[in-house]
Amino acid sequence: MSPEKIISLQNPRIKNLVKLRDRRPRDEQGVFLLEGYRAISRAVEKGAELRELYFAPEWFLGKNETSLIKTIGENGVNLFELAKHTFAKVAYRDRPEGLLAVASQWKTHFADLHLPETPLLLVVEAIEKPGNMGMILRSADAAGVDAVIVCDPVTDLFNPNVVRSSTGVLFSVPVVIESTKNVIAYLETNKIRSVATTPSADSLYSDTDLNGPLALIMGSEQFGLSDTWLAQATDKVRIPMAGQADSLNVAMATIVTLFEAVRQRTLS
Amino acid sequence: MSPEKIISLQNPRIKNLVKLRDRRPRDEQGVFLLEGYRAISRAVEKGAELRELYFAPEWFLGKNETSLIKTIGENGVNLFELAKHTFAKVAYRDRPEGLLAVASQWKTHFADLHLPETPLLLVVEAIEKPGNMGMILRSADAAGVDAVIVCDPVTDLFNPNVVRSSTGVLFSVPVVIESTKNVIAYLETNKIRSVATTPSADSLYSDTDLNGPLALIMGSEQFGLSDTWLAQATDKVRIPMAGQADSLNVAMATIVTLFEAVRQRTLS
Numbered sequence: 001m002s003p004e005k006i007i008s009l010q011n012p013r014i015k016n017l018v019k020l021r022d023r024r025p026r027d028e029q030g031v032f033l034l035e036g037y038r039a040i041s042r043a044v045e046k047g048a049e050l051r052e053l054y055f056a057p058e059w060f061l062g063k064n065e066t067s068l069i070k071t072i073g074e075n076g077v078n079l080f081e082l083a084k085h086t087f088a089k090v091a092y093r094d095r096p097e098g099l100l101a102v103a104s105q106w107k108t109h110f111a112d113l114h115l116p117e118t119p120l121l122l123v124v125e126a127i128e129k130p131g132n133m134g135m136i137l138r139s140a141d142a143a144g145v146d147a148v149i150v151c152d153p154v155t156d157l158f159n160p161n162v163v164r165s166s167t168g169v170l171f172s173v174p175v176v177i178e179s180t181k182n183v184i185a186y187l188e189t190n191k192i193r194s195v196a197t198t199p200s201a202d203s204l205y206s207d208t209d210l211n212g213p214l215a216l217i218m219g220s221e222q223f224g225l226s227d228t229w230l231a232q233a234t235d236k237v238r239i240p241m242a243g244q245a246d247s248l249n250v251a252m253a254t255i256v257t258l259f260e261a262v263r264q265r266t267l268s
Numbered sequence: 269m270s271p272e273k274i275i276s277l278q279n280p281r282i283k284n285l286v287k288l289r290d291r292r293p294r295d296e297q298g299v300f301l302l303e304g305y306r307a308i309s310r311a312v313e314k315g316a317e318l319r320e321l322y323f324a325p326e327w328f329l330g331k332n333e334t335s336l337i338k339t340i341g342e343n344g345v346n347l348f349e350l351a352k353h354t355f356a357k358v359a360y361r362d363r364p365e366g367l368l369a370v371a372s373q374w375k376t377h378f379a380d381l382h383l384p385e386t387p388l389l390l391v392v393e394a395i396e397k398p399g400n401m402g403m404i405l406r407s408a409d410a411a412g413v414d415a416v417i418v419c420d421p422v423t424d425l426f427n428p429n430v431v432r433s434s435t436g437v438l439f440s441v442p443v444v445i446e447s448t449k450n451v452i453a454y455l456e457t458n459k460i461r462s463v464a465t466t467p468s469a470d471s472l473y474s475d476t477d478l479n480g481p482l483a484l485i486m487g488s489e490q491f492g493l494s495d496t497w498l499a500q501a502t503d504k505v506r507i508p509m510a511g512q513a514d515s516l517n518v519a520m521a522t523i524v525t526l527f528e529a530v531r532q533r534t535l536s
Contacts, residue, residue, distance in 0.1 A: 135520065138511075138515040138516070138517075138520070139515070139516075139520065141510070141511030141512060141515045142507075142509055142510060142511050142515040142516045142520075143510060144510025144511065167512075167514060167515070168512065169511065169512065169515060172511065172512070173511070206531045239410075239527070240530060240534065241410055242409070242410060242411060242412025242530075243409030243410050243411075243412065243437065243440065243441070244409060244435075244436065244437065244440070246435060247406045247407070247409045247410040247435070247437060248406070248407075248410045249406075252403065252406070252407065252410075252523055255520055255523060255524060256523060256524065256527045259507070259524045259527075259528075260527075260531070262508060262510075263474045263528070266508065
C-alpha cells in the first residue's frame, strides 16, 4: 500500500498534529507525538503502539529511515508522506529529521506491576520540568528501578520534551501515576519501607540502610517534599552539600540516592 | 549619577549586546553576558567583575531589582536604562526579566590553584552540550571538588547556556582549561592519581579506592574517553548499568562517580 501524500497545510491531519503539542488534545485523543529516527525506532523496538507515521524524505539525515518506515508500514500503521514545507509545520524540534509518529498513550496501574521480592521503587512528587522528568526516568532505568511512581504530577508523561529527554526509557520503565494517598496505602500494604531525601534530614543517605523492599521518595523542584511525605517516610536522609545550597536539583539528587541504593544492594 | 537611557535599536551598545551571543566577539572583547536577577545577584555576591548593566523596569518581575541595580551602580558599574522593546531585542531568554549584565571573562591557570593535601579534581574532556557543562559544574560544587579541569573544550565556559545552567557555580568553582598534554603533566608532577570512568572497564567505581589525591576523568558525550586518557589513567572504572546502554549521559555519570568519591573520602 502506497502512503497517502499530503501537501496542504489545511489538511485536517496536519492541523491535528500541531494541536497535539498541547496536553488537552493529546489526552482527549489518548495519543502523543514521537519525533525523529532515534525516538521512533526505540518505540518500535520496545513494542509501543504507533497509530500514524508522517515522513518527509527531503528532511532525512541518514540512510536508515526508509527501512524503519517499511517495518512500521508492515505492522499496519498508516503512513503519510509530507511535502518538505508541510513537515516543517508539524515538526516541533529545531532540526526536523523528517519522521513524526502518533503513538497511543498507556496507563500503568499498581495492579499491573509485578514486583520482585525486594523491590526498589522511586516515588517522585509533582515534578515540573520535562527535562528533569526525562533525566529521572533515565536514572531509574540505569539503576534498575522496578517502577517509578509519580504523585500528583504537574508535567504529563507524554509531554514531547519528557518523551524526548527520556531517550526511549519511557517505553520500558513502568511508570504509575497516582495520588499520594494511594501511593502511601500501596507501600503499606506491600510492606515497602520509604526513605525520603530532604536537605533538612539529620542522617546521611550513605549512612542509611537502603536494602530490602524500598521506595525512595523525592520532592518537587520548587517546594521539596510535601508535609505528607515528610511525616510518612520511614527514614529521612540528606545528601552532603559542599557548595551553594541549590547546586543539586531534584534529578541530580535522585540519581545520587538511587546509585547509593544500587551500591548497597549489590554488596556481597 | 543617573543612568543613560537607550531607546534606539540602532544604538551601538544594543548592537554589541546582540553580537555577544556569539563566542568570537565575546572572546575578542573578553566579556560575557549574564541575564536575570538570580544570575546577576549571584555574580555580585561572588565578586565577579561587571562592566555594564542594562535594565528595563517594565520587564521586572519582583521588587528587588531596584536595590540590586543601586548596589551595582555604587560599585562603579555603568548603568543603562532601556525602553521595553529595546530590552526585548537584547534579551536572549524567552521571558526577559529586565536585567542584563556584561561581565569580564577570567582565566584560571594551574598556577592559580591552591590545592589541599589530598585534592579531589574533576577532569572532563571535550564536553559539547552547554547544559551538561552546567550540570557538571553544579555537581563539582556540590561535591566540593577543588578544581574542574576542562581538556580541549568544544563548548566555551562563557556560553550563555553554560552560565545560566551553572546557576552561579561558574563564579565559585575554579575551572582550568588546558590541553590534555598539560593536564597529564600537571597530575604527574603533583602525584595525583587518575581514575577514568568508562563503560568498558572491568572494575566497578564503587569497588575502587577513591581516597587520596585524586582526579576523576570523564569523556565527551559522543566519543567517550580519548585513547590518551584510557592509556594514561591509573585506574579505569565503570558504573553498573541495569537498563539501556545510553541511559547515563556524561553529566549523570559524573555526579554518580563524584558522590561515591565523597562517600569514601568522608568515611570515618
